[in-house]
Amino acid sequence: MTLYAKMALIGCGLIGSSIIHAARAAGVVGEVAVADSSESHRARVTALGFADIVTADPAAAAQDADLVVLATPILAMGEVAAAIAPVLKAGATVTDTGSVKTWVAETLGEALAQDVFLIPGHPVAGTEESGPDAGFASLFHNRWTILTPQRREDAAYLAAVERLTDFWLALGAKVELMDEKHHDLVLAVTSHLPHLIAYNIVGLAADVETVTEGEVMKFSAGGFRDFTRIAASDPIMWRDIFLTNKDAVLEILGRFVEDLQALSRSIRWAEGEKLEALFTRTRAIRMGIVAAGQESAAPNFGRDR
């Protein structure tokens, strides 16, 4: 069943192209327009043939669209919103895929008119690949998409939220509605801090003078390799996440360093019981995640066994 007669994707990387593949496979969209500022991305989208319209101009893509999905790096969204605001038709739904929601809600909220339904969103899915060639239809299968609706009670807005929920369900995702501030704290813990740490440790490994890069690569199976996969994520996308979710990230980072100093002290003073107690507790958390089935549905990129 077609939910949106015309969908516009602004920014067509891994997430944007996967949304198009998945929406086409589910049969929930009619016409698909893509706007991307990158000439090479546009050339690839044209060659891959999954869009009806390919343009550099967000306004041209968003014209007459029933659903507009912003899938650019976060800091680019303000400019995109300003560009599309004048051409959006009344009753259009505007959503996004950014990993930070408070900043996006404020920025897009200021730019868009009230007769447009702004529903910020975040599909919690990804791979280490990027670009329009990386997309695939099953990326969102059994993954959570979080929507952070505005505080609006009008029936038309609530219907728009319902329709967007149906859209994500049709793409195979599970949907959760959440307050945007809470989203940003949860993701600071489960995603932003892990990425920051992975970037930091991979950078450090390259800097240790007495250990060669070859040695780091050879012996990365000892745990380091998992960090390199995370630290290969798109640099611009992640720069924007840290800059726009600054408060939550710094709060969680402060706690992380505090805990790490305590752990460091336990090692220095050979407090074996404390170490063992923490390591036993974290193992139980992993068992919970495996039992909850979060592992089985996950794509298994580059992992052994």
Place this chain on the structure above:
Amino acid sequence: MTLYAKMALIGCGLIGSSIIHAARAAGVVGEVAVADSSESHRARVTALGFADIVTADPAAAAQDADLVVLATPILAMGEVAAAIAPVLKAGATVTDTGSVKTWVAETLGEALAQDVFLIPGHPVAGTEESGPDAGFASLFHNRWTILTPQRREDAAYLAAVERLTDFWLALGAKVELMDEKHHDLVLAVTSHLPHLIAYNIVGLAADVETVTEGEVMKFSAGGFRDFTRIAASDPIMWRDIFLTNKDAVLEILGRFVEDLQALSRSIRWAEGEKLEALFTRTRAIRMGIVAAGQESAAPNFGRDR
């Protein structure tokens, strides 16, 4: 070709049982004796039927052995060495599988006689599973095993190192010889610090009052899940690693926190270029690891000596 007529495995968890499976598959050992202090482990080894002798007594297993492999948690090795020292036959090779080598070399070196060939070792391989049921013959395929021979130049010792190298090659591993202090620094970077950080962040996630455990599990696909896999590693094994590689771990950890504070400052002051530069650099390191084939499972038997 049989390299060791009798092999004794002291401690039969994931690594110990995998060595037995792999050595039997390669046909490089005759009789296999297992000693394990855990009654349930002994019962499983007996039920699985991959050992000729199963005992609680390390000395009984090591008696007449040509190769003795210590695969217990590190801190247990001193006691094991003291127990087996009186019964070891002259010319026997003693090695281990611990992730720390300086402590092991010193502790075993003090306990064992000079007519025994002590060659500390470390197969850089593992899964999140543990116990004798978790072992499998291909665990070491295309993975590095590091040997840290003692400073002995006698021909018999050098021949023993050569034989142990052939043993690991036969098990599908690649072998590198290394100074034990250097090993401990390299592994502090590529394995010990990543584990410490994973334990720390998974513990922190469970402690954040306003984020539920259910939320952490649901949204773990954003990066956190990789950390939970690492943080599910065996608690006793890892406690011992941090206690016995204290100096290298604290040194690397100090640098890690220093770098993290700089990164924190870049976020606070919105230094986008600095963040982007680091994230771009770490991505290149990942590409190097993928290009070096560390990700592929392609077997590479015996060609990397």
